[in-house]
Amino acid sequence: MNGKNIVFIGMPGSGKSTLGVLLAKHLGMAFLDTDLIIQQREGRLLQSIIDQDGVVEFLQIEAAVVQQIRVADTVIATGGSVIYSAPAIEQLRRDSILVYLQLSYPAIEQRIQNMASRGIALAEGQQLVDLYHERIPLYEANADLTMPCDGLSVDELIFKISDLLKPLLASQDPTRP
Numbered sequence: 001m002n003g004k005n006i007v008f009i010g011m012p013g014s015g016k017s018t019l020g021v022l023l024a025k026h027l028g029m030a031f032l033d034t035d036l037i038i039q040q041r042e043g044r045l046l047q048s049i050i051d052q053d054g055v056v057e058f059l060q061i062e063a064a065v066v067q068q069i070r071v072a073d074t075v076i077a078t079g080g081s082v083i084y085s086a087p088a089i090e091q092l093r094r095d096s097i098l099v100y101l102q103l104s105y106p107a108i109e110q111r112i113q114n115m116a117s118r119g120i121a122l123a124e125g126q127q128l129v130d131l132y133h134e135r136i137p138l139y140e141a142n143a144d145l146t147m148p149c150d151g152l153s154v155d156e157l158i159f160k161i162s163d164l165l166k167p168l169l170a171s172q173d174p175t176r177p
């Protein structure tokens, strides 16, 4: 149990949670979704935290939760907004391979139909498209690997991501499937 984690980063709607659990199953790893840990710790839904406490407080809670994670051999689906926390990203980078799920803005917009209830960390007056342009350079700068996701099914992506990761994972555990 000394292997690195695989951490998905990317915009909300890029597929981090969906692909995370399936990749973990495919590779025989554990799975963790930081959004679920936040909700359990707070006893509230993400949207309620944002509505009640505001975006800045939500980001602090998220950063604190991520910095407390101590796991190995685990696929971790982060929330899209974790990228704003340099200490949280630094902590993840220490023992994980960061995989950026890259998806074009039109595809993100199409997937996010429930903006008001999904819990997106939007500042006052900020639109989803502004968030996209603000965050892309941050995801790019912190990714160990980038996976272009447009036009690919979940199954195709699991296959492609495992292939990309294989050399990195095999170098630390030759028995991994």
Ligand SMILES: Nc1ncnc2c1ncn2[C@@H]1O[C@H](COP(=O)(O)OP(=O)(O)O)[C@@H](O)[C@H]1O
Pocket: 010, 011, 012, 013, 014, 015, 016, 017, 018, 019, 077, 111, 149, 152, 153, 154, 157
């Ligand atoms: N490769 C894909 N093709 C089509 N839809 C997808 C794909 N990956 C994820 N989705 C869908 O996109 C939506 C957002 O996925 P989700 O895993 O919640 O993203 P994230 O965790 O990055 O916010 C879900 O409805 C999911 O079913």
Ligand SMILES: O=C(O)C1=C[C@@H](OP(=O)(O)O)[C@@H](O)[C@H](O)C1
Pocket: 010, 011, 012, 013, 016, 017, 035, 046, 047, 078, 079, 080, 081, 118, 119, 120, 121, 122
């Ligand atoms: O990008 C964001 O602002 C957020 C994305 C959400 O997770 P997903 O990226 O899994 O949708 C969740 O962490 C939170 O409500 C804020």
Ligand SMILES: [Mg+2]
Pocket: 016, 017, 018, 035, 077, 078, 079
């Ligand atoms: Mg998610």
